[in-house]
Amino acid sequence: MTLAIPKRLLKPTSLVVFIKNTWVLFFVTINAWAQPPNLVINPGVNLKTPSVTYQTTVPLGMLTLSGAIKRTLTSNPQLASYTFRQQALDGDLKSAQLDPQRSVSIELENVLGTGERTGIKGAELTLALSSVLELGGKKAARSALVSQKRLLLTAQKQTQSLDLLAEVTRRYIDALSSEQRINVLKEAEELARYTLQAAAKRVTAGATPEVEQLRAQSALAKARMQLLNAQRERHTRYYALSILWGETTPSFSELAGNIFTLGNSENFDNLYQQAVNNPAIAVFSAQERLQQAQLRLTKTQAQPDLTWSVGVRYDNASDDSALMAGISMPLFGAARSLGEYQSLQAQQAQVNVEKKAALLTLSNQLYQLVQARESAVLRVITLQKSIIPPLQEALQQVGQAYEQGRYSYLEWVTTRQELIDAKSALISAARDALTLAADIEQLTGTPLISPTHSSAAL
Secondary structure (H helix, E strand, O other), X not given: OOEEEEOOOOOOEEEEEOOOOOOOXXXXXXXXXEOOOEEEEOOOOOOOOOOOEOOOOOOOOEEOHHHHHHHHHHHOHHXXXXXXXXXXXXXXXXXXXXXXXXXXXXXEEOOOEOXXXXXXXXXXXXXXXXXXXXXXXXXXXXXXXXXXXXXXXXXXXXXXXXXXXXXXXXXXHHXXXXXXXXXXXXXXXXXXXXXXXXXXXXXXXXXXXXXXXXXXXXXXXXXXXXXXXXXXXXXXXXXXXXXXXXXXXXXXXXXXXXXXXXXXXXXXXXXXXXXXXXXXXXXXXXXXXXXXXXXXXXXXXXOOOEEEEEEEEEXXXXXXXXXXXXXXXXXXXXXXXXXXXXXXXXXXXXHHHHHHHHHHHHHHHHXXXXXXXXXXXXXXXXXXXXXXXXXXXXXXXXXXXXXOOOOOHHHHHHHHHHHHHHHHHHHHHHHHXXXXXXXXXXXXXXXXXXXOOOOOOO
């Protein structure tokens, strides 16, 4: 009897999102390999890694990581809100660049009196134009403040974008891992079916008690149940991925990628130097510049403005007219803004302290991620090279020996379960390594996955 283990087709993809100066470099690459859709394995022969080929086109219904990221950046509601916030700041900038408003006033005096001022005989009519003359560069300070708000909004959008990119990558990895788990459970189901057939033959031949056949039937039902649950979990992962771009019904049926392409390891010091330029830290720098702009505006507001007026006055009694002009300035304006100035200074110092604390937290978080990733990579390598191959060989030998009556059913099932558990552990370790790599890329913007890294088969 032969055992068919289907393998899904995968393709290599890569994504480069480049943002320079006020934008941030974010590079995500996931490389994948195409494997034969059906690999026929005879339990009596040695299992070997299948050959590797490349897919040059994306099959219909297959989603790549770059495609998922593009959809998210285009349609995610959280990013869409920044467009309206930017438009609001554009309006604030127009208002900040306006000159003080001019006013026209008309004043009528000495009317409806008595004696010589009966009616409008002694009326005096004044027509005047007035405005405020801003001193100290208030207009430029207002414009600079709005400009710093725009830069802060840009840094916040960059941070939100990187968070979303990392979340897309993590959910993509989870969905890809669920597909790999389905492959392993399909293999487990096939092994359970083969075990049931072998046990039934021995029961028919009278070489083993019927209880072994019953246990094999139960094991096959359990394997089918686990496979069905894994398929439901895959749909849940697909939904969690597609919801990031507002799609409640996934429009894809397969993912491109290989979770066993783990990429390269980077030195912690190098990664930390990259992390210092993280948009989350850039937000603190933008906040510092915003506080400085607010301080400059407060200083200019402490300098009093001049209110001027000019006009003409007409005296109806004498039928004379004359020009008039006036100027006024508030007193003790600097003292009134002293409290606000002190408050802004304290806020600026607070932002500086928070930035230093964030750098320390970032350093610790990055170090923990690097160490955890190295541990996950070590688990993957150990499982691939030292644990799974001996278990595959042991399963073949035990299966042959069971058919010949030299091993018990329990030994065969135990060995089979150990192999399935090891392959499941391999998937979990690879998923952890890639997820941690995505977390590190979120902090540093440095890609850890090499496009030329070779893949490994289950």
